Amino acid sequence: MSAENRFDQAAEEWDSLEPRKKMIRAISERMFERLPLNAEMDVLDFGCGTGLLSLRVADQVKSLTGIDTSSGMLNTFEQKATQMGLKNTQTQWLDLTQKMEIPGQYDLIVSSMVFHHVKELNPVLVLLHRALKPEGQLCIADLDLDGGLFHENAVDVFHNGFDRKAFAEALKTAGFSAVEVTDATSITKPVGDELRSFSIFLATGEK
Ligand SMILES: C[S@@+](CC[C@H](N)C(=O)[O-])C[C@H]1O[C@@H](n2cnc3c(N)ncnc32)[C@H](O)[C@@H]1O
Incomplete structure (x- = not known):
């Protein structure tokens, strides 16, 4: 099954999973603490899903555009x-x-939990770099190496998380400067009979 179909089917139930909502809320809080928003900003959410990351702050910015490969x-x-009641949001299948x-x-x-679904990072990072205004910022949340x-x-999972140094290098190679990788949050979930904790990083870069 393609990623498109899988996420189409998951869309209706996506927001009903409490640990997921808690994790994305924590990512969102951390992200927008680091990158303060204002009413002049045009914001793009790459792999926006149902908007758990960005819709909660849409009323603080000029516009919010969500792009995704899942119509659902x-x-x-x-x-x-x-x-x-938002009037400043739009979506596009891309x-x-x-x-x-x-x-x-x-x-x-911004982007949360999408890049592990992206086989080749560089072409996508280059397109994101190109879509930023001068001095625009990129902020990506994803899993640390998860075995x-x-x-x-x-x-459709192409990366079992990422090594932070390698991810930072990928951003630099795509043209980003002032690259930093910091802790975002962690999520605990059952794996077999055990509860395991998975950490999530926040990678930022500037055009
Ligand atoms: C794990 S979900 C995360 C959704 C949302 N960002 C969140 O944090 O709740 C991954 C999302 O990335 C989208 N996606 C996967 N590959 C993509 C691609 N190549 N381009 C755009 N979106 C993609 C999926 O359709 C899905 O909505």
């Missing part, structure tokens, strides 16, 4: 934005792994 996820994002150009220019690009234990259903 994008539909849920749009329904939530409507229910919240697959950066197919070298599709991102429309528009952004002050901030392949985080995903029960490993379909």
Whole structure:
């Protein structure tokens, strides 16, 4: 099954899993603590899913654009934005792994838990770099190396987490400066009979 189908099917139930909501809320808080928002900013959420990361701060920025390869996820994002009465959000189906150009220019690009689904990082990072305004910021949250234990259903998972140094180098190679990788949060979940904790990093870079 393709990632598109899997996430389409998961979209309706995506927000009902409490540990996931808690994890993304923690990522979002940490991210926007580091990168303060303001009402002039155009923000892009790459692999936005249902908007757990970014919809909660949409009313603090000028515009929020969500891009994703799952129509199901994008539909849920749009329904939530409507229910919240937001008028400054939009979505677009876009697959950066197919070298599709991102429309528009952004002050901030955020992404949570997407890059482990991206086989080749560099072409996607280059497209994100190109879509930033001068001095625009990128902020990515993803798993530290997880030994392949985080995903029960490993379909379309191309990386068992990332080594922080290698991820920082990937950002630099794609043209980002002032690259930093810090702790975001952790999530505890059952693996077999044990509870395991998985840490998540925040990688930031500037154009
Ligand atoms: C684990 S979910 C994370 C969703 C959301 N960012 C969150 O934190 O709740 C991964 C998301 O990335 C999307 N995705 C996977 N590969 C993608 C790609 N090449 N381009 C854009 N989105 C992609 C999936 O459709 C899915 O919505």
